[in-house]
Amino acid sequence: MKKVDIALVAKTARVSTMTVSRVINRVPTVSAENQRRVLTAIKQLGYRPNPSAQRLASGKAKPTLGLIIPRFEGIFHSYYALQVIKGCGIAAERLQCDLLLHVAGGNTPLLPAVDGLLFADLFGCEELLDRVVDDRLPVVVLNHYLEELPVTCVAIDNRTAAERVVAYLVRLGHRDIATITGDLKVQAGLDRLDGFMKAMRARHLAVRDGYVRFGNFGLPSARAATEALLALKERPTAIFVASDDMALETIHMASAKRIRVPEELSVVGFDDIPSAATAHVPLTTVRQPLSEMARRGTELLFQQVKGKARRPVKLVLPTELVERQSCRQTWLDH
Amino acid sequence: MKKVDIALVAKTARVSTMTVSRVINRVPTVSAENQRRVLTAIKQLGYRPNPSAQRLASGKAKPTLGLIIPRFEGIFHSYYALQVIKGCGIAAERLQCDLLLHVAGGNTPLLPAVDGLLFADLFGCEELLDRVVDDRLPVVVLNHYLEELPVTCVAIDNRTAAERVVAYLVRLGHRDIATITGDLKVQAGLDRLDGFMKAMRARHLAVRDGYVRFGNFGLPSARAATEALLALKERPTAIFVASDDMALETIHMASAKRIRVPEELSVVGFDDIPSAATAHVPLTTVRQPLSEMARRGTELLFQQVKGKARRPVKLVLPTELVERQSCRQTWLDH
DNA sequence: CTGAAAGCGCTAACAA
DNA sequence: TTGTTAGCGCTTTCAG
Numbered sequence: 001m002k003k004v005d006i007a008l009v010a011k012t013a014r015v016s017t018m019t020v021s022r023v024i025n026r027v028p029t030v031s032a033e034n035q036r037r038v039l040t041a042i043k044q045l046g047y048r049p050n051p052s053a054q055r056l057a058s059g060k061a062k063p064t065l066g067l068i069i070p071r072f073e074g075i076f077h078s079y080y081a082l083q084v085i086k087g088c089g090i091a092a093e094r095l096q097c098d099l100l101l102h103v104a105g106g107n108t109p110l111l112p113a114v115d116g117l118l119f120a121d122l123f124g125c126e127e128l129l130d131r132v133v134d135d136r137l138p139v140v141v142l143n144h145y146l147e148e149l150p151v152t153c154v155a156i157d158n159r160t161a162a163e164r165v166v167a168y169l170v171r172l173g174h175r176d177i178a179t180i181t182g183d184l185k186v187q188a189g190l191d192r193l194d195g196f197m198k199a200m201r202a203r204h205l206a207v208r209d210g211y212v213r214f215g216n217f218g219l220p221s222a223r224a225a226t227e228a229l230l231a232l233k234e235r236p237t238a239i240f241v242a243s244d245d246m247a248l249e250t251i252h253m254a255s256a257k258r259i260r261v262p263e264e265l266s267v268v269g270f271d272d273i274p275s276a277a278t279a280h281v282p283l284t285t286v287r288q289p290l291s292e293m294a295r296r297g298t299e300l301l302f303q304q305v306k307g308k309a310r311r312p313v314k315l316v317l318p319t320e321l322v323e324r325q326s327c328r329q330t331w332l333d334h
Numbered sequence: 335m336k337k338v339d340i341a342l343v344a345k346t347a348r349v350s351t352m353t354v355s356r357v358i359n360r361v362p363t364v365s366a367e368n369q370r371r372v373l374t375a376i377k378q379l380g381y382r383p384n385p386s387a388q389r390l391a392s393g394k395a396k397p398t399l400g401l402i403i404p405r406f407e408g409i410f411h412s413y414y415a416l417q418v419i420k421g422c423g424i425a426a427e428r429l430q431c432d433l434l435l436h437v438a439g440g441n442t443p444l445l446p447a448v449d450g451l452l453f454a455d456l457f458g459c460e461e462l463l464d465r466v467v468d469d470r471l472p473v474v475v476l477n478h479y480l481e482e483l484p485v486t487c488v489a490i491d492n493r494t495a496a497e498r499v500v501a502y503l504v505r506l507g508h509r510d511i512a513t514i515t516g517d518l519k520v521q522a523g524l525d526r527l528d529g530f531m532k533a534m535r536a537r538h539l540a541v542r543d544g545y546v547r548f549g550n551f552g553l554p555s556a557r558a559a560t561e562a563l564l565a566l567k568e569r570p571t572a573i574f575v576a577s578d579d580m581a582l583e584t585i586h587m588a589s590a591k592r593i594r595v596p597e598e599l600s601v602v603g604f605d606d607i608p609s610a611a612t613a614h615v616p617l618t619t620v621r622q623p624l625s626e627m628a629r630r631g632t633e634l635l636f637q638q639v640k641g642k643a644r645r646p647v648k649l650v651l652p653t654e655l656v657e658r659q660s661c662r663q664t665w666l667d668h
Numbered sequence: 669c670t671g672a673a674a675g676c677g678c679t680a681a682c683a684a
Numbered sequence: 685t686t687g688t689t690a691g692c693g694c695t696t697t698c699a700g
Contacts, residue, residue: 387677
């Protein structure tokens with residue numbers, strides 16, 4: 001069984017390879033007879049042109065960008081991944097470049113053959129990044145601000161966002177504020193906690209014992225954390241939860257325990273997922289421009305690939321606090 | 335500004351192209367001195383190997399599969415897209431092939447250069463499919479059963495699922511059953527309605543006037559439909575909603591109107607999204623193996639690309655009714 | 669309208 | 685350890 005290439009097709013159809021190429025590329029200047037012969041040969045041999053060869057020969061400059069999705073537990077259940085994929089996908093379409101999706105497993109032996117790489121998050125891919133930087137492959141990291149490495153990154157200002165949440169709650173009169181964190185191995189998770197602590201400290205507000213509960217963005221962790229928080233003798237009057245998914249769960253559990261939100265407990269989330277707006281208790285939360293982050297990252301990578309970018313760019317995108325109905329002033333009667 | 339190719343690097347480093355190639359590919363048999371020179375030249379020239387040429391020359395058989403995501407309103411807000419991407423991504427990783435993501439815009443001028451194509455759904459891509467079939471490119475269509483076309487497809491048995499929902503509700507004593515449909519331009523939406531109607535007819539149950547409300551999987555459409563249904567003089571005792579997102583919205587609106595679920599109104603959804611289980615009223619719904627569908631589709635496409643598949647395969651995957659707490663027997667007091 | 673020749677940029681196989 | 689020689693499969697150019 002010999003390889004079927006354009007030459008074989010040409011021979012079978014008894015024309016030149018050029019004629020075959022023309023038929024494939026729908027160049028109109030081919031006689032009906034030859035066209036028929038070529039088509040027949042193609043069908044008969046089951047011929048398929050080789051994409052790499054086509055691209056190489058035609059010198060088509062359509063670059064290929066690789067999007068690395070870290071395969072950590074739950075990323076696929078997250079609003080996050082989808083927004084990133086969406087942003088990258090649409091940007092790639094606009095920029096006329098290919099987007100190669102790569103779910104990074106534990107071991108990522110060889111990097112895919114692409115012109116540039118986009119990391120949906122750094123977590124779990126540190127090693128790969130090193131290798132890639134080493135190879136001088138154009139790279140953009142999303143959702144993780146890299147202080148030291150000379151790598152372009154586009155992230156969200158999680159710290160300031162968390163600070164603003166505290167400011168908001170304090171303005172409503174809360175002082176006993178607790179937090180349920182995200183996964184602290186992910187920078188976004190860590191920064192949200194950081195911002196929270198910093199803001200509390202700045203206001204000389206004590207963070208009581210047990211008021212910081214460690215979650216990992218997963219619902220089970222949120223349940224455990226909420227359980228613990230609500231069982232406290234000195235229950236917080238407000239909780240800042242590091243993701244909407246978890247925050248909704250917190251509210252759910254509070255309701256089940258007949259603790260009314262927001263009357264007896266204020267809750268703030270993070271993400272502004274669609275159901276935050278339509279939940280039973282519409283959730284006050286932080287909206288982050290995920291899809292824009294992805295778009296910007298893709299564009300930046302594209303620049304780099306095109307050689308139009310000189311030095312690494314560090315972008316930090318702002319967030320927005322969306323007030324809904326899960327928070328309340330402490331001095332209101334209830 | 336001349337092109338920087340491997341030859342230029344070789345000349346600059348005053349070695350042969352092979353030495354450069356070896357350095358790039360980390361072949362250990364290169365003297366330290368040459369390695370240094372090559373690396374310097376690469377850095378200085380900003381050289382990057384051409385992926386197409388690498389693949390062509392090395393004859394690496396790593397095929398590239400294209401995943402087409404129809405860009406219809408809201409697909410990116412859906413659980414659906416993510417599950418499909420996840421399934422395909424993981425399968426591609428296992429099969430050692432590249433996955434090219436393509437968000438199909440209104441006009442998809444040229445098909446991406448890939449070895450095979452996977453459609454996340456047919457809707458909006460009919461034209462593309464025709465072209466692709468015409469080109470004899472290996473193709474698999476997900477979530478849409480194609481009766482006529484000799485194309486491999488992997489779909490969900492939406493019809494039977496809907497029938498079972500009706501059977502279930504009838505078993506609970508319901509007779510006044512309404513439905514809120516999905517987008518009927520999508521086969522999944524149409525089939526669910528179809529199954530519903532068929533099952534009602536089979537039981538000689540009338541579907542009253544206004545008991546079929548047309549939605550499109552979007553929350554606004556669900557709100558309008560629910561509004562209309564709940565305003566009916568003869569209100570249904572149960573509603574089959576074509577997606578969980580919409581069903582949750584229906585429950586939410588019912589609660590707001592002080593209609594208790596499930597006591598006064600039973601609701602069944604479709605999808606089994608994560609929040610169905612954790613919602614205020616845990617949702618009885620239909621679980622569909624989305625990610626498995628994607629996995630199977632990817633594997634099937636891979637077979638085809640490898641030439642190991644002879645004829646089109648038509649796969650219809652079964653669903654499962656997940657009973658939770660949004661339905662109730664009609665004869666129970668309340 | 670068609671075909672021959674000359675690469676596209678890289679690497680496999682061999683030879684030195 | 686290094687370089688030479690052939691291609692990989694296709695398209696471009698340009699002459700027929």
